[in-house]
Amino acid sequence: MTRPDVIKKVIELLQHLPGIGPRQAERFAYALIDMKAEAPRALGESLIALAAGVTRCQECMRVVETGHRTCATCADGAVRHLIVVEKDQDIDAFERSGITDTGFHLLRGFILGGPDDAMVRDRIRSLYARIETLLKNPSDASVEITLAFAATADGDMTAAYITKILEPLASQKLSITRLGRGLSTGSELEYADRDTIKNAFASRNKTL
Amino acid sequence: MTRPDVIKKVIELLQHLPGIGPRQAERFAYALIDMKAEAPRALGESLIALAAGVTRCQECMRVVETGHRTCATCADGAVRHLIVVEKDQDIDAFERSGITDTGFHLLRGFILGGPDDAMVRDRIRSLYARIETLLKNPSDASVEITLAFAATADGDMTAAYITKILEPLASQKLSITRLGRGLSTGSELEYADRDTIKNAFASRNKTL
Amino acid sequence: MTRPDVIKKVIELLQHLPGIGPRQAERFAYALIDMKAEAPRALGESLIALAAGVTRCQECMRVVETGHRTCATCADGAVRHLIVVEKDQDIDAFERSGITDTGFHLLRGFILGGPDDAMVRDRIRSLYARIETLLKNPSDASVEITLAFAATADGDMTAAYITKILEPLASQKLSITRLGRGLSTGSELEYADRDTIKNAFASRNKTL
Amino acid sequence: MTRPDVIKKVIELLQHLPGIGPRQAERFAYALIDMKAEAPRALGESLIALAAGVTRCQECMRVVETGHRTCATCADGAVRHLIVVEKDQDIDAFERSGITDTGFHLLRGFILGGPDDAMVRDRIRSLYARIETLLKNPSDASVEITLAFAATADGDMTAAYITKILEPLASQKLSITRLGRGLSTGSELEYADRDTIKNAFASRNKTL
Numbered sequence: 001m002t003r004p005d006v007i008k009k010v011i012e013l014l015q016h017l018p019g020i021g022p023r024q025a026e027r028f029a030y031a032l033i034d035m036k037a038e039a040p041r042a043l044g045e046s047l048i049a050l051a052a053g054v055t056r057c058q059e060c061m062r063v064v065e066t067g068h069r070t071c072a073t074c075a076d077g078a079v080r081h082l083i084v085v086e087k088d089q090d091i092d093a094f095e096r097s098g099i100t101d102t103g104f105h106l107l108r109g110f111i112l113g114g115p116d117d118a119m120v121r122d123r124i125r126s127l128y129a130r131i132e133t134l135l136k137n138p139s140d141a142s143v144e145i146t147l148a149f150a151a152t153a154d155g156d157m158t159a160a161y162i163t164k165i166l167e168p169l170a171s172q173k174l175s176i177t178r179l180g181r182g183l184s185t186g187s188e189l190e191y192a193d194r195d196t197i198k199n200a201f202a203s204r205n206k207t208l
Numbered sequence: 209m210t211r212p213d214v215i216k217k218v219i220e221l222l223q224h225l226p227g228i229g230p231r232q233a234e235r236f237a238y239a240l241i242d243m244k245a246e247a248p249r250a251l252g253e254s255l256i257a258l259a260a261g262v263t264r265c266q267e268c269m270r271v272v273e274t275g276h277r278t279c280a281t282c283a284d285g286a287v288r289h290l291i292v293v294e295k296d297q298d299i300d301a302f303e304r305s306g307i308t309d310t311g312f313h314l315l316r317g318f319i320l321g322g323p324d325d326a327m328v329r330d331r332i333r334s335l336y337a338r339i340e341t342l343l344k345n346p347s348d349a350s351v352e353i354t355l356a357f358a359a360t361a362d363g364d365m366t367a368a369y370i371t372k373i374l375e376p377l378a379s380q381k382l383s384i385t386r387l388g389r390g391l392s393t394g395s396e397l398e399y400a401d402r403d404t405i406k407n408a409f410a411s412r413n414k415t416l
Numbered sequence: 417m418t419r420p421d422v423i424k425k426v427i428e429l430l431q432h433l434p435g436i437g438p439r440q441a442e443r444f445a446y447a448l449i450d451m452k453a454e455a456p457r458a459l460g461e462s463l464i465a466l467a468a469g470v471t472r473c474q475e476c477m478r479v480v481e482t483g484h485r486t487c488a489t490c491a492d493g494a495v496r497h498l499i500v501v502e503k504d505q506d507i508d509a510f511e512r513s514g515i516t517d518t519g520f521h522l523l524r525g526f527i528l529g530g531p532d533d534a535m536v537r538d539r540i541r542s543l544y545a546r547i548e549t550l551l552k553n554p555s556d557a558s559v560e561i562t563l564a565f566a567a568t569a570d571g572d573m574t575a576a577y578i579t580k581i582l583e584p585l586a587s588q589k590l591s592i593t594r595l596g597r598g599l600s601t602g603s604e605l606e607y608a609d610r611d612t613i614k615n616a617f618a619s620r621n622k623t624l
Numbered sequence: 625m626t627r628p629d630v631i632k633k634v635i636e637l638l639q640h641l642p643g644i645g646p647r648q649a650e651r652f653a654y655a656l657i658d659m660k661a662e663a664p665r666a667l668g669e670s671l672i673a674l675a676a677g678v679t680r681c682q683e684c685m686r687v688v689e690t691g692h693r694t695c696a697t698c699a700d701g702a703v704r705h706l707i708v709v710e711k712d713q714d715i716d717a718f719e720r721s722g723i724t725d726t727g728f729h730l731l732r733g734f735i736l737g738g739p740d741d742a743m744v745r746d747r748i749r750s751l752y753a754r755i756e757t758l759l760k761n762p763s764d765a766s767v768e769i770t771l772a773f774a775a776t777a778d779g780d781m782t783a784a785y786i787t788k789i790l791e792p793l794a795s796q797k798l799s800i801t802r803l804g805r806g807l808s809t810g811s812e813l814e815y816a817d818r819d820t821i822k823n824a825f826a827s828r829n830k831t832l
Contacts, residue, residue: 003300004273006254006261013251018239023297023606024227029258030296031226033271037259043221044255046214047240051249053214054241063241065212088238089231090813092211097821146828151807163831170832180827182804183775184811184820189714190439196808197721203804203827204770208787208794231814298605305613354620359599371624378624388619390596391567392603392612397506398647404600405513411596411619412562416579416586419716420689422670422677429667434655439713440643446712447642448671449678449687457675459637462630463668466653467661469630479657481628504654505647508627 007033059130061106061123062091079103080134081144084127084162086110086155090148102146105130110154111161120158124165131169144175151181215241267338269314269331270299287311288342289352292335292370294318294363298356310354313338318362319369328366332373339377352383359389423449475546477522477539478507495519496550497560500543500578502526502571506564518562521546526570527577536574540581547585560591567597631657683754685730685747686715703727704758705768708751708786710734710779714772726770729754734778735785744782748789755793768799775805 007029014025032040055066059074060082073079081102085091091104105127109120127145134143147162149155163176181199183189189197215237222233240248263274267282268290281287289310293299299312313335317328335353342351355370357363371384389407391397397405423445430441448456471482475490476498489495497518501507507520521543525536543561550559563578565571579592597615599605605613631653638649656664679690683698684706697703705726709715715728729751733744751769758767771786773779787800805823807813813821 003271004262006257006273007271009254010251010258013247013254016243016247016251017236019232019235026297026300027227028225030271031224032255032258033262033296035224039221039224039259040255041259043218043224044252044259046217046221047248047252047255049214050218050237050240051245051247051252054212063211063215063238065214085813087814088241089234092234093813093816093821094825097818097825099822099825146825147831148813148825150812151809152812159831166832174832175830176832177828178831179824180804180806180829182806182808182823182827184806184808184824185775185817187808188774188776189709189717189772190711192717193809194721197717197723199806200803200808201718201721201723201770201772203806204801205804206799207771207783207802208790208798208800235814293605295606301605301608301613302617305610305617307614307617354617355623356605356617358604359601360604367623374624382624383622384624385620386623387616388596388598388621390598390600390615390619392598392600392616393567393609395600396566396568397501397509397564398503398651400509401601402513405509405515407598408595408600409510409513409515409562409564411598412593413596414591415563415575415594416582416590416592419687420678422673422689423687425670426667426674429663429670432655432659432663432667433652435648435651442713442716443643444641445674446687447640448674449712451640453675455637455640455675456671459634459640460668460671460675462633462637463656463664463671465630466634466656467663467665467668470628470657479627479631479654481630504657505650508650 073103083146110158142173146177268312281311291354318366350381354385489519499562499564526574558589562593697727707770734782766797770801
């Protein structure tokens with residue numbers, strides 16, 4: 001006498017979520033059973049709505065509602081500062097930090113030297129094209145591209161790669177910038193590596 | 209320009225799962241978006257089916273398909289060995305271990321000295337009634353009740369409490385048993401506490 | 417201007433302790449500097465005393481004070497129950513658990529299939545010889561050998577290996593035993609593996 | 625029959641090291657016994673040398689060899705840039721990062737609102753006096769004080785407190801600076817808090 005098929009199915013499908021193994025899927029399933037029926041039903045309906053209701057902006061690749069070719073920012077076309085990020089959550093991180101008057105350009109990966117690079121290279125080509133368009137139109141306004149990547153070897157390699165690709169566009173009007181390095185919230189000097197301390201020291205700010 | 213409402217909804221509802229905070233809910237949501245639409249749809253449908261399709265056995269409280277008053281084992285009534293467990297997952301743990309010729313009795317909690325005890329005490333009263341019925345019918349067959357709880361202070365306290373409650377039923381025909389203690393898979397002596405070593409030594413087995 | 421050589425030396429030598437890297441060695445060194453001078457001096461003297469003052473029992477290999485050929489138990493020779501363990505700390509674990517009327521036999525390692533096995537095999541040969549002596553003298557008293565190893569693949573393999581080696585000594589008078597398996601203190605059923613649950617169920621105890 | 629007193633003594637004294645409990649002290653002790661006798665003896669001698677051989681610079685409080693009133697940098701008096709740090713290891717962190725042409729001023733704690741603050745306040749008073757001396761002599765050279773604290777609430781509060789204390793010294797010639805904030809090595813945007821992203825964005829650097 002084992003558990004009903006409907007539970008087995010839920011436990012199996014929950015394991016498609018990233019990082020969820022059989023034990024945690026079981027715990028989720030029994031927690032859902034113990035909620036009022038409205039809760040699993042609402043989650044179920046929201047997932048079906050998600051499956052039908054989202055697509056990606058053809059310019060920046062961020063998630064938009066089905067039926068839109070581009071996001072509102074890309075449709076508007078007035079923004080001249082693009083933040084290039086690795087993944088969807090990074091856009092959310094910027095928006096949570098109140099940085100909202102920029103556009104974005106999503107790579108959906110880093111340059112890692114493997115087969116997935118083809119897709120990322122494609123996104124870099126489309127970044128190149130977006131910058132060319134911005135530089136032409138109007139021809140006298142400046143453009144800024146911020147490479148906003150994790151401070152990791154993969155992030156640094158991808159930034160170096162993109163900087164090299166964009167070199168032909170170098171001009172007074174184009175700035176390519178990178179996020180500042182230093183102590184992040186919670187960092188202790190004792191555990192900080194040499195580069196972090198060097199960067200934090202080099203970018204020290206006057207307080208008096 | 210922020211994320212579509214349908215994503216916000218999914219991220220909000222996923223946080224009802226135990227142990228899932230906003231960051232992990234975001235990660236789940238974007239992972240679901242990046243799957244083929246069939247995957248979130250299938251999970252969504254399975255959750256709606258779960259909401260409609262399960263209830264609990266009126267005897268042992270394990271989850272059964274909607275429309276059944278009791279599980280197959282309780283309906284049959286032939287089983288004379290009940291394993292008393294704290295929660296749903298414990299039944300699954302026994303079934304995975306190949307222990308399948310017993311019935312179960314789910315407490316859905318431990319005796320912790322708080323307000324939730326009322327529900328657990330209710331389950332202990334219904335255990336008492338189930339044992340009385342088994343002892344009467346037929347009056348000459350033996351009955352075993354195994355208190356299969358975590359080897360924790362809460363588990364031990366609940367076992368002691370139930371043992372005391374069941375004392376009036378004590379007879380040649382009724383055995384109340386508890387799971388054996390000793391080294392569990394992976395245990396190292398260096399990190400084992402005194403009781404574990406004492407129990408493992410006391411219950412040592414002959415191998416030659 | 418860097419730190420004095422004496423600190424560098426201490427930080428370097430502390431890194432010989434198992435699991436201690438440069439950061440933790442630094443933390444230890446500065447903590448020692450901030451104690452009253454008696455504390456590092458007392459620790460220093462105790463380490464010098466340790467270097468000069470201990471050796472190992474020629475029978476069971478446990479640590480004894482310099483100048484003794486064997487430990488008190490092995491010198492006495494009356495004990496007929498030997499607990500075979502992997503390492504020094506396991507003996508301490510048994511003594512902490514109040515199991516003190518047995519002798520020990522230290523392997524100083526497990527049979528792992530590598531070059532260190534030679535030393536462990538040597539210890540198993542000396543175990544064989546100790547058992548032979550015990551069985552002869554007197555010839556009518558029984559002997560018990562408990563293989564008290566971690567409940568891990570390495571521990572199990574070593575137990576199986578020793579059991580096979582000792583087979584020629586099999587008789588009514590010799591018991592080879594192993595520690596009991598089951599739930600160890602703190603174990604929860606949900607996280608217990610199949611074998612632990614099977615063993616805990618098979619070795620269940622009557623409480624009423 | 626328990627372990628020799630000399631081992632018990634070592635295990636007891638090792639537990640004075642920060643973060644070391646009885647199990648790890650045991651592991652250290654048996655590891656030391658298993659090394660060649662020279663190793664525990666060398667560590668023992670280095671600890672005795674440490675107990676006798678170090679004191680603190682009367683100016684900056686860093687550890688120096690016994691017999692010196694001040695460290696070489698403070699004796700020289702030419703350095704006009706002091707880095708104020710919480711603890712000994714922070715000085716090592718700066719030196720490891722190749723920042724060696726500055727002096728230091730060790731607080732040996734943060735302002736936490738408790739009784740230990742008295743000692744830290746004392747160190748801040750002595751910082752004030754050191755700055756006054758530097759500003760007078762010669763009267764036309766500039767002075768920089770870098771508050772190099774962990775990016776934590778305690779570090780920030782201590783920096784704010786010191787900045788306020790030093791306000792009376794404010795002049796063209798004195799800069800009080802703080803370490804730059806941003807992404808530290810290894811940081812991912814997804815896990816960075818709002819302030820870290822805001823700071824990293826505000827301090828972004830041109831790469832092309």
